[in-house]
Each structure stands twice: as structure tokens, then as C-alpha cells.
Amino acid sequence: MYLVHVHMRRPVEARVPEEIGSWVADMAEPGHVEHVSVHATARAHPVLGVFLLAGRLEQAEEVALTACRRVVDSRPELVGWTVVEGYVPLLAPVYDAFDGGGPAAVD
DSSP, rough: EEEEEEEEEEOOOOOTTTTTHHHHHHOOOOTTTTEEEEEOOOOOOOSSEEEESSSSSHHHHHHHHHHHHHHHHHHHHGOOEEEEEEEESHHHHHHHTTSSSSSSOOO
């Protein structure tokens, strides 16, 4: 399973529709999207956390981006919205929070 963060740019006064997560899941290729988490107040842009099944990281990113672009292109509620970027977030900052700066080396 992969988590892809898709950053969306919206018009200044536009609200994030409550249904956007289900719209994305409906627009994805069948059998891929497990859940969509909506972060409406993320800094700079709203972020959709798309949890999905895929064979490779690149495929996961493409499935999430394609579904989000389809939603933006098809929903009248999203006129003026754009998909900014989508990627699997790196976990290195999580490890940096631990003492020693990362996971222990294995000899």
C-alpha cells in the first residue's frame, strides 16, 4: 500500500467539498484506492492523502494524480482548481526526530 499526497490549488474563496475524497476514489482505476484523507487546511494548498494499492511507487503516484485530474476536469464544483503535484512523501523527517538522527545501523 502507498500513500500519495496530492496538492490541489483552489480559487481563493473556494471551500473544499466534503465529498472530494469519495469523488477521487470513484474516478480511480478499480481496485486501487482504499481511502482518501482530506487535509483542507494544509499550508499553501489543500492536500489529499490517497491510500492505494499499486505494484510500484511510480504507478501509485500516477493513479492518484490521474484520479484527481479527472475529478477537477469533471466536477463543476471544482472550476478553477488545479492539481499542483502528487508524490509519495519521504519518511526521513520522521527518523530525524529520534535521537541519533535515524534508525540504528545493522551490522
